[in-house]
Amino acid sequence: MGITDTTSWNAEALAEILADDRGRPVLFTNARILTMDPLIGTLTGADLLFVGSLLVGVGPGIITAAADDGAIVVDCTGLTITPAVVDTIALADGRAHRSAYVATLAPGNTTDFAVVPDALATDVASAVAVVMTSPEQVRALVAAGRPVLWAGTDVPGRVTAAEARIPAAGDLTGSPRVGVWIDRNDFLRQELTADGRYDETRGGHPHAYQGRYWIDGDRVDYLDDLGFWAYGEFRGDELHHAGYVMKLG
Known part of the structure; x- marks a missing residue:
């Protein structure tokens, strides 16, 4: 199949989306939607409505309120919308309950999706393959x-x-996260130093693990001198790492 010229596809809608600073709703309309949600299933001639990062509606008929809501409308005739983040376990029927599904196009989820021609999207897997191998055919990601x-x-x-x-x-001089973090049972002590190094004492054994660390927001990534990676998360005044909950000593 040859490459299709899509450069003019909904150009005005894109300009509106990029220029919007008021949080206007955006409606992708008249699409086939592979929601990957077991309750909703696959929809045809349907709409997908989102505001910012939140998906707020999916299904036929949403277009009727587009003008009243001041929505930016993107016509998707002949196109399929699929999740851009794929739950491969769900694709293999490995989820027992709907509540365990992730990355579906169900209201309340994150607005991550792809729009590709119907002919290239027989299912979610083939649509994602288009994104990875033929991005020139992708109408929207x-x-x-x-x-x-x-x-x-x-x-x-x-x-x-x-x-x-x-x-x-x-x-990290002056960072409030530099210091010795100690778990509730005093089994694990993790010292984070201002030069980006860590030194763990475990069960009274000093220098059990040593290496480098980086803080990004509330996440901390560790690269041990032995070569493995690990991570932790700051939650308020606690550091959570590998099942341990630590506080500054």
């Missing part, structure tokens, strides 16, 4: 409500992934 690809090309100013490399250690 939306991540948390913001377009990443549109009409087969990168959206101007799109966020890109950080360079794949191990970052240099930062100077």
Whole structure:
């Protein structure tokens, strides 16, 4: 199948989405939607409505309120909308309950989806393959409500992934997270130093693990000198790591 020229596809709608600073709803309409939700299933001639990163509606008839709500409308005639983040366990029928499904196009979930031609999307797996191997055929790729690809090309100013490399250690002098973190039973002691190094004492054994760490928001990533990676999460005044809950000593 040859490459289709899609450069003019809903160009005005894209401009409105990128220029919007009022949180207007966005409606992708008249699409076939593979929701991957076992209750909703596959819809035809349907609409997908979202506000920012939140998916708020899916199904036929939502278009009737588009003008009243001031929605930005994207016509998807002849196109299929699928989750952009795929729950491969669900695809293999490995989820026993609907509540265990992730990344479906059900209201209340994150607005992550792809729009591809019907002929290239017999199912979710084939649609995702188009995103990975033929991005020029992708009409839209939306991540948390913001377009990443549109009409087969990168959206101007799109966020890109950080360079794949191990970052240099930062100077954490003065950080309130530097110090010795101790779990409730005093089994684990993890010292985070200002030069980006950590040193763990476990069960009274000093230097059980040592290595480098990086803090990104409330997440901390560890690269041990033995070569393995691990992570922790700051929750208020606690550091959660590998099942342990620690506080500054």
